[in-house]
Amino acid sequence: MTHFGIKKLLVLVDLDQTLADFEGHFLEKYKEKYPGEPYIELKDRETFYIGDQYEQMEEGLSKKVKTIYTTEGFFRDLPPLEGACKAVLEMEEMDGVEVFICSSPLFQYKYSSKEKYEWVEHHLGKNWINKLILTRDKTMVTGNILIDDKVKVTGAVHPPAWTHIVFTACHNKHIRLRDKKRLDNWTDGSWRALIEDFKKRI
Amino acid sequence: MTHFGIKKLLVLVDLDQTLADFEGHFLEKYKEKYPGEPYIELKDRETFYIGDQYEQMEEGLSKKVKTIYTTEGFFRDLPPLEGACKAVLEMEEMDGVEVFICSSPLFQYKYSSKEKYEWVEHHLGKNWINKLILTRDKTMVTGNILIDDKVKVTGAVHPPAWTHIVFTACHNKHIRLRDKKRLDNWTDGSWRALIEDFKKRI
Numbered sequence: 001m002t003h004f005g006i007k008k009l010l011v012l013v014d015l016d017q018t019l020a021d022f023e024g025h026f027l028e029k030y031k032e033k034y035p036g037e038p039y040i041e042l043k044d045r046e047t048f049y050i051g052d053q054y055e056q057m058e059e060g061l062s063k064k065v066k067t068i069y070t071t072e073g074f075f076r077d078l079p080p081l082e083g084a085c086k087a088v089l090e091m092e093e094m095d096g097v098e099v100f101i102c103s104s105p106l107f108q109y110k111y112s113s114k115e116k117y118e119w120v121e122h123h124l125g126k127n128w129i130n131k132l133i134l135t136r137d138k139t140m141v142t143g144n145i146l147i148d149d150k151v152k153v154t155g156a157v158h159p160p161a162w163t164h165i166v167f168t169a170c171h172n173k174h175i176r177l178r179d180k181k182r183l184d185n186w187t188d189g190s191w192r193a194l195i196e197d198f199k200k201r202i
Numbered sequence: 203m204t205h206f207g208i209k210k211l212l213v214l215v216d217l218d219q220t221l222a223d224f225e226g227h228f229l230e231k232y233k234e235k236y237p238g239e240p241y242i243e244l245k246d247r248e249t250f251y252i253g254d255q256y257e258q259m260e261e262g263l264s265k266k267v268k269t270i271y272t273t274e275g276f277f278r279d280l281p282p283l284e285g286a287c288k289a290v291l292e293m294e295e296m297d298g299v300e301v302f303i304c305s306s307p308l309f310q311y312k313y314s315s316k317e318k319y320e321w322v323e324h325h326l327g328k329n330w331i332n333k334l335i336l337t338r339d340k341t342m343v344t345g346n347i348l349i350d351d352k353v354k355v356t357g358a359v360h361p362p363a364w365t366h367i368v369f370t371a372c373h374n375k376h377i378r379l380r381d382k383k384r385l386d387n388w389t390d391g392s393w394r395a396l397i398e399d400f401k402k403r404i
Contacts (some may be wrong), residue, residue, distance in 0.1 A: 010342075010358065078347050100342060101384040107331055117311040127310055133343075134336040135324050140212075140302060141335075142344050142359055156212065157344055 008098050011170055012133075012141055013088060014148035015116060018167040019123075020078035022069075026050060029068050037064065045170040048150055053138050074116035076122075083186035085123050091191070098198060101132045102141050102148075103173035108172050143199055151175055165194065211401050212344055213333075215290060216350035217305035217318060219368040221325075222280035223246035225272075228252060228397050231270050239266065247372040250352055254288065272310050277317035278324075285327045293393070297403060303334045304350075328385050349385055349402055353377055 016022040023042055030039055038061075040053055047053040050069075051062035066076065101120055106112040113134060120128045134139055137149070139155030146153065146162040149169040153160070158171045166177055168184040183191055218224040225244055232241055240263075242255055251253040252271075253264035270276065294301045303322055308314040315336060322330045335343055340350070341357030348355065348364040351371040353360075368379055370386040385393055 008358070098338070099357075105319070109316065109318070113315045113336070114311065114321055117307070117315055126400060129311060130338045132337075133339075134315070135334075136332045137335075140344050142363060146314050155243060156210070156302075 006096075007202050008096050009145070009195065009202055010143040010148040011091060011099045011195065012102040012138070012148075012162060013142040014138075014146070014150070014167065015101055015119070016075075016150050017081075017149040017169045017171075018079070018147055019080060019084040019088065019101070020075075020119060021081050022078060023050070023170050026065075026068055026075070029071075029074065030065065034064055037061065037124065040182060042170040046174060046188055047130065048070060050171075051138055054131060070111070073115070074112045075112045076118045077117060087186040087191050088124065091195060096193065099131065099196060100143065101128065102138055102142075102143075102146065103132065103134055104136050104138070105134050107136070144202060145195075149182075151177070163198070208298075209404050210298050211347070211397065211404055212345040213293060213299060213339070213397065214304040214345040214348040214350075214364060216303060216340075216348070216352070216369065217303055217321070218277075218280070219351040219371045219373075220277040220349055221282060221286040221290065221303070222277075222321060223253070223283050224280060225372055227276070227280050227321075227376065228267075228270055231273075232267065235270065236266055239263065248376065250373055252373075261308065272308065272313070275317070277314045278320045280314055280321060283388060289393050290326065292296045293397060296364040296397065299397060301343070302331065302343075302399065304345075305334065305336055305339055306338050307336050309338070319376045346404060347397075351358065353379070353382075365400070 004123060013019060023045060027039060027042060038057060038078060051065040053099055054065045055062035088099055091097055103116050106118060110148060116134060117129055117132060120132045137155035138146060138153050138155040139160040143162040145165055147165045147167050149172055150169040151166055151172050165182055166180050166182045170183050209277045215221060225247060229244060240259060253267040256267045257264035266394060290301055292396060293299055302397055305318050307318060318336060319331060319334060338359035340348060340355050341359040341362040347366040347367055349367045349369050351369040351374055353368055353374050366382055368382050368384045370376060370384050
């Protein structure tokens with residue numbers, strides 16, 4: 001991507017389960033609210049939409065699942081994944097790299113849209129409000145890379161501008177990716193090698 | 203833009219002062235709240251940021267201006283511009299055209315982010331939640347056309363993917379545009395000729 005003739009690597013980073021611990025926080029809140037109901041350990045999570053797997057386990061559970069993540073404060077209070085914020089702040093400081101956070105609010109946007117701004121402001125800083133893009137269709141966003149835990153990211157633009165890097169999560173770790181690279185965590189430094197590699201290609 | 207090999211015209215439409223009557227609603231609410239203060243008639247509005255012109259008129263007024271558009275309900279209650287919603291719904295129904303609403307929330311996002319979703323849901327329909335993109339940098343969004351009343355739309359991507367069509371507003375009508383087309387309203391049918399013209403070019 002060019003910025004007044006200077007080529008910059010534009011990196012889009014997803015929020016839920018890429019920077020923020022959606023799954024861990026969900027399980028904690030679910031157990032608190034429904035102590036008598038069965039639950040799925042993180043190691044056994046397998047579908048992207050959490051309600052799908054709970055519903056398979058027991059009819060009606062997806063409704064209970066939904067009450068958790070549509071509650072006020074759920075998105076605001078998501079803990080960051082280990083090393084995520086530090087990595088993103090360092091990535092933004094790299095020469096020739098620009099980072100945007102690219103997140104889908106819930107269709108029930110009442111709390112999630114505002115709380116995503118609150119999360120970004122609190123964990124990354126006030127100026128990052130300028131770097132948050134909320135869209136239910138990420139193919140509409142321009143960039144060189146999208147780092148996202150959702151394995152299939154589709155929408156109006158096909159193919160999208162970006163190369164999709166799958167961020168490893170409990171629900172996608174068992175999926176064999178033929179044509180996509182993975183980023184497993186923000187702590188072992190591999191994100192930096194990945195970014196450096198893409199910088200060479202633009 | 204392609205969608206599984208089929209070329210579609212992707213149209214991005216701004217919200218405030220392109221679909222929604224920001225200026226008219228502001229003036230009404232400002233006069234209500236500050237009946238003793240001077241105000242600027244719509245025909246005399248000249249700057250993109252409304253506070254700038256009020257501050258030029260009298261020091262300290264920009265703070266009062268800000269209290270109006272940061273109040274809860276301001277964005278939710280914006281009346282649509284004449285013909286705007288009908289035009290957008292008809293545009294979406296045109297063969298080979300896909301429309302997204304592309305809007306910048308305030309840096310003070312507390313109410314504006316959620317209320318933009320409410321506006322779109324109320325005036326265009328629930329499914330349009332999927333078609334709202336909130337970003338403070340519109341150059342990050344892919345599309346063939348951006349219809350927007352802001353004359354200078356800049357950001358990380360230069361040049362952006364889209365051609366900018368300036369939607370005529372009180373604050374930009376006096377500006378001479380050398381390299382950009384205008385769309386003056388949603389009522390005289392000229393938007394349709396504009397879209398048909400762009401369809402031929404893709």
